[in-house]
Amino acid sequence: MATVVLLVIVGSIVLVRFAPGYLSDAREMDARYAEGARNELATEAARSGSVGGMLWSEVRGLLRRDLGVSRQYEVPVVELVRPCLAVTVGLLLKSMMLAWIIAGCTATISNWGRSPVSLPGRLCHLTSTVLLAVPIGAMATMCLLADSGGPLLVLTTLLAARDFKFLDRMLRKAWNDPHLLHARAQGVSTPELIRVHLLPGIMPQLGSLATLSILTALGAMVPVEVIFSTPGIGQLAWNAAMNRDLPVLLAVTVMMAIAVTASGFGTGSRPATEWQTA
Known part of the structure; x- marks a missing residue:
């Protein structure tokens, strides 16, 4: 996980640093600034725009636990992330619970x-x-145009449609296992059959499916929150990318990398690989 996070930090800095227009400053286009002041702004931007300097600045922000200072809002990044993270986590948990029920x-x-x-x-x-x-x-846009539904409906629909494929295949295979066929032939009641024979056999696959649901929800979070203007992590990442706010963008990217890597630890078993491939 440490290696993945380090690669994410370095890769994000390099991509953002060499993105077109990263070193530009809106004040350079303001005629009220003298030519010398505009030149100083350009020199300062070029000096602070080195990959090594940017990397050290972001690492120093991580060590201070404030995740750096936002380039756009000029406040500690942690103050922007906390309320957005609460919104995203709440939306994620609600959509996953409803999707699993459906x-x-x-x-x-x-x-x-x-x-x-x-x-x-x-x-x-x-x-x-x-x-x-x-x-x-497109699904989020249709809900928005129809003035019906919201981010919870869209995420729940996506997760339910994807989880159904795996759950259906999982149950169909479990019902045809030899020990369940034998138990059914012995006249075991359906509630006892599910509680004693079915659920213990599919619990590892259910845990792996939960991690895949988290990965699916994280991938859909950005477009859903941006389209519905939900003040979550996805919209924060989008605004940071549009405004070249590297500290905020890097903080969100690192959190996503940690979540994806931690979820991947739960899919390392053989049954999880089978469901993911399917």
Whole structure:
């Protein structure tokens, strides 16, 4: 994780530093500034724009635990990140909880007859495929134009459609395992069959699916928050990128890298790899 975070820091600094217009300053276009003052601004920007100097400045901000000072707002980055992080985490948890409920119910309906050609299964798979084919930005834009729904609806729909594919395949395989077939043949009741035989066998896959849900939600967070003007981490990252605010952009990128890397630790097992590949 430390190696990934270090690569993220260096890579982000290099990309932002050599992005077109990073060293420009709006005051240079103001006629009220004399030619000498504009030259001093350009010299200062060039001097502070070296990759080594920028790297040291950001590392020093991390060591001070204030994550540096925002170039756009001129306040410590941590003061900008805290309220936005609370909004994003709340939205993420709510959407994941609702998505798992919807995906679990639809996967149960799809597997009710334990046949891949059943009508409920076909309808659930068709709906999931159509929803996954719609880009997340287009889905958010349609909700905005229709004045119906919001970021919670869009994220829940995306996660539910994706999680249903994995849950349906997982349940279909579990119902056909030999020990479950034997238990059903012995007349074990359905609640006991689920509690004793089904759930213990799929718990590792459910944990891996939870990490994949987090990664999916993080990837969709930026367009959803920007389109709906939600004051979260995604919108903060977008504003930082548009205004070349390297300290804020770097802080958000490092947090995303840590979240993705930590989630990846949970998908290292063989069943998780199978579900991710599928």
